[in-house]
Amino acid sequence: MIVLGIESTAHTFGVGIFDENRGIVGESRKNYIPNKGGILPREVAQFFSEVAGNAIKEAISKANISIDDLDGIGVALGPGMGPQLRVGASVARALSVKYNKPLIPVNHGIAHLEIARYLTKMRDPVILYVSGGNSIVTTYVDGRYRVFGETLDIALGNLLDTFAREVNLGPPYIVNGNHVVDLCAEKGKFMKGFPYIVKGQDVSYSGLLTHAIRLKKQGYNLNDICYTLREIAFSSISEVTERCVAHTNKKEIILTGGVAANKLLNEKLTKMALKQGASYMPVPFKYSGDNGVMIALTALYELKYGIKIDPEKAYINQRWRIDEVDIPWYYLTI
Numbered sequence: 234m235i236v237l238g239i240e241s242t243a244h245t246f247g248v249g250i251f252d253e254n255r256g257i258v259g260e261s262r263k264n265y266i267p268n269k270g271g272i273l274p275r276e277v278a279q280f281f282s283e284v285a286g287n288a289i290k291e292a293i294s295k296a297n298i299s300i301d302d303l304d305g306i307g308v309a310l311g312p313g314m315g316p317q318l319r320v321g322a323s324v325a326r327a328l329s330v331k332y333n334k335p336l337i338p339v340n341h342g343i344a345h346l347e348i349a350r351y352l353t354k355m356r357d358p359v360i361l362y363v364s365g366g367n368s369i370v371t372t373y374v375d376g377r378y379r380v381f382g383e384t385l386d387i388a389l390g391n392l393l394d395t396f397a398r399e400v401n402l403g404p405p406y407i408v409n410g411n412h413v414v415d416l417c418a419e420k421g422k423f424m425k426g427f428p429y430i431v432k433g434q435d436v437s438y439s440g441l442l443t444h445a446i447r448l449k450k451q452g453y454n455l456n457d458i459c460y461t462l463r464e465i466a467f468s469s470i471s472e473v474t475e476r477c478v479a480h481t482n483k484k485e486i487i488l489t490g491g492v493a494a495n496k497l498l499n500e501k502l503t504k505m506a507l508k509q510g511a512s513y514m515p516v517p518f519k520y521s522g523d524n525g526v527m528i529a530l531t532a533l534y535e536l537k538y539g540i541k542i543d544p545e546k547a548y549i550n551q552r553w554r555i556d557e558v559d560i561p562w563y564y565l566t567i
């Protein structure tokens with residue numbers, strides 16, 4: 234089976250092609266990078282509609298196949314931002330109808346989890362999924378990924394990006410693979426008095442963000458603020474992940490999502506895993522951020538279990554949670 238996947242939930246229009254026999258065979262990514270400020274959904278959607286055609290052509294030509302060779306079209310229908318999701322959904326629906334291929338609905342979060350399991354070969358892990366829009370500690374129990382803990386307000390990536398924007402460190406937020414908050418933190422030291430918020434199994438970051446911005450306005454050293462902000466943000470989410478490992482007694486831990494590229498977070502999780510007697514791996518950097526390959530892989534798993542959707546009913550769902558999705562393919566190995 235060969236499946237094409239389309240990703241368009243936030244800032245990346247991605248197309249990936251996954252072949253059951255050959256693995257990852259082709260992909261293309263078009264990233265929207267704002268000149269200043271945050272992401273304006275309508276502008277990104279406009280950009281996505283301009284690049285979609287070429288992205289699809291590029292991925293197909295890299296895979297050295299023709300559209301007729303495909304067994305299905307997968308598309309991320311959520312969670313994400315409405316205008317961008319609608320572009321991916323329209324493109325996928327059109328391809329499905331024109332070429333008479335099954336349309337497969339993919340949850341973007343599940344796709345981050347599946348690409349991480351596939352590439353790390355860790356089959357039954359506790360997964361920390363941290364990106365621009367999500368911060369979730371999850372693991373599979375009885376047919377679904379269960380949310381063990383999550384952010385009560387903003388996501389970890391969003392915390393770092395918003396802080397950077399508010400204090401004029403970015404955009405761009407990533408320089409040579411490092412977040413600008415990390416670069417700024419290099420010369421910093423720990424400050425007292427920041428809110429470290431873990432409620433039950435959940436973390437909260439908005440108080441931390443407000444506190445950090447306030448200190449900057451009051452003239453405190455920005456290096457120290459960055460150092461402390463990331464220290465607290467990473468420690469609290471690592472603490473929740475550790476509790477999940479201790480509770481479930483699972484022996485594998487993986488990190489996925491855009492923030493998986495972060496060195497300090499990786500160090501913290503490596504130490505924690507050692508303490509818990511578990512093995513730890515981040516998803517390889519190339520597939521930590523949003524991409525079409527993870528959508529294609531997940532769609533292929535789904536297609537094997539007959540999961541597809543009528544193009545006329547393929548609505549987007551901006552708030553589609555990972556624990557709403559049945560995972561019948563969990564023990565399947567490809």
Ligand code: AMP
Pocket residue numbers: 243363364365366389390391393394406407410411412490491492493494495496521522523
């Ligand atoms: P995603 O939404 O999965 O594509 O992830 C994008 C998020 O990952 C953004 O918030 C980025 O700032 C964040 N990100 C990317 N690289 C890094 C890094 N090295 N350290 C921390 N955050 C990062």
Ligand code: MG
Pocket residue numbers: 341345364365490491522523
């Ligand atoms: Mg993502």
